[in-house]
Amino acid sequence: MGNSEGAYLGIDISARSTVLSIYKSNMDEPATVSTILGEENYSIPTVLAKRYGMGQWFFGDEAISKSRTKEAMLVDDLYTLALKNEEVFVDGESFQARELMVIYFNKLFAIPGPMAAMGDIEKLVVCVDQVNLEVMELMNYIISRLSIDSNRLMLIDRNECFYFYALSQRPELFLYSVALFDYSGSNMISCVLNRNQSTRPQMITLDVVNHGDITDNRDEKFDEIIADTFGSTLFSSVYLVGDGFDGEWMKVSLARLCKGRKVFMGKNLYSKGACYAGYTKDGKRDWPFIYIGDNDLKLNLSIKILENNVMKFFTLIDAGQSWYDAKGECEVILDGEPELEFYIQRPESREAHTEVLELTDMPKRENRTTRLRIEASPISDVAVSIVITDLGFGEISPSSGKSWEHTISIK
Template sequence: MKEKSLSIGLDFGKKYALVSYCTSDMSEPDTISTVAGSELYQIPLSLCKRRGIGQWYYGKEAETVMKNGEGSGCDRLFGRALAGEQVTVEGETYDTVELLSLFVRKILTVPQKFGTSMKLARITITMDTLNREKMELIEKIAGRMKWTKEQYHVIDYAESFYYYALSQKEELWLHDAVLFDYSKNSMRFYYMERNLNSTPQLVHIYLKDYGPLIGNKDTAFLDVVTDAVSRKIYSSVYLTGDSFDGEWMRESLKFLCNGRHVFLGKNLYAKGACYASCIHTGMQPWQFVYIGENEMKVNISLKVKDREELIFHTLVSAGENWYEAKNQCEILLAGTNTVDFWLQLPDSREAKIESLELTDIPKRPERMTRLSVMTEALSDSAVKVTIRDLGFGEIYKSSEKVWEYKMEL
């Protein structure tokens, strides 16, 4: 039997996780439900060890075991792991990073129950916002799960919306799409803008926080949506978040449905992350580049000669998440003591050349100096460049010289 390729989208919230998956023979992602045949997608971020037998349970089952006094464990695992907490379960002390990794391992076995011979191609993890601490936590989990760098990716909710919206039929995003996220007692509005004059199309997602809905929610939301979508035609409106529960939307929903497609659901971010996995593994074609607050805003390349042909070797790609933007290559220096970096905006044909001088580099014959060039993003608009003299084999030993530069983009 041929092994299927499995793509995963994992949404880490404060109290819950959601998992969407897609195999190479599926036309679109599906989301794991906690109750078969239902749309109960939220899996509590809980883990519990049953007393006496040492068996671990996760999600709703873990909460039930703890509630019945049949075991002990903890909830809100992501936040606890992020804070570096340790917990005591059945008399043993556990690192919550280890417990969160166990939780991930357990929920990722669920898609494989629906079919055999599946190999993880890529998992994309999404959360409301990104920072260095969250990225480091995911790196720890990836290490415990033995994922390679090519097997996992981390994005925020805005980027998940980008992948989800633009993976739908063209009629649903022809005039762009918007998202209202009503959770944490705050109404957040994400709106999309595409640059139709660039190839591939550059896409921006902008966020406006309207805060809590005061007084009558339907009336307050009607004021919000009137302000948000009246200035431009949008093809689709998406609604997500626990606070949309209940049938309180009447006049506001009537207004939104006037000439627009409107969708309500809780698994948009998980599905968007799964679409991202499919796209980055080549399962789905893509004609867009996302430029968000976490993404690099410029392409950085070296102009090099490869087998007598001049080519541009890319070190940093516009649209690449800056938390993950690290690259390294080796080059031979050709009759100069400078290295030229070509900086180009993704929607421009013109490039800026930034020359970095290698002060006091040993004099050697042309192409007899091998250099290591390493780039590491410091933010979405700054890159640290480290250049090391590697010498040239046994002929010229390395001088051990290192040059470091900060390149502001």
């Protein structure tokens, strides 16, 4: 395929560093961008530096180097400051931290190599430790300044990136359970992926444990963590991510890790997983799995409608979508009593319960001469706000302007 096909960008960003990967359908796997051609220099410090007395900006390792030689002034807490929407003083000038993050992203996108052949951005998938409103507001601001449509932005946490990455590998690597150990800071975090193969689609669960600070006797302590995490469960593969695994300190622990299972170590798992997430959620490939993460909706919400004399369910909200992004809307013609029946279902259950919303004080009209707009907006991962508006029926029945609000949540 040519460059006209859109690319899926996965950006794993934290206060310390950023990793950027690119994926297109003609690629075997995502490619991770290195700041040095021919080398695997994937981890880019999330910093900027301004050359003294000039409007020139440096980023990443070059920013740190220029600040050390006193050629430029470093902004080293850039991401955290931008999340708080704070003002930053650099070389006697005032800047909005969010604007500096726009400069940082522009620098990222200008890295030579795979970025030059990227073409249009189909989806920009940003991976963070935890998705929240501050992250959403910051990233929406950045993409608006970069003239990227908001529909092309996807936010995802690292656990979900691991889920998409692990299940995008060869099937023998997830035949049994899969483990991730993240040693990015001083804390060690484990994440175990399990599949329920009796459900369709297969329900995926992630068991995440923070094992706390590990600074002394690392080999011995990590060996204990491995033993506790694995127990008697069979594991097909293990992934190690984070700077903490650098060096050759793993001896006893590595021997336990490698016993009967494949072990992989790297720093671009999350950014590659973000690429796979964007590609998969766009429906570009079959995906026989479902995972409901911390930010994902825990309910399906639908109504029963009659269309072309066929009774069917119309889905307003799908479980598994991020509650920050999900919205549902439809228009219906009221048939019968002034009430609407909603069906609420957990994704792991075949049973649904119903809630009937009575439209009190609805103007009396002939049957089937009332058109209603139904809007569904999640307010958390387990609750959805419903707004129903009376649209009337053209000149026959003018709109009353009435609306009804209700919150539906899983029991």
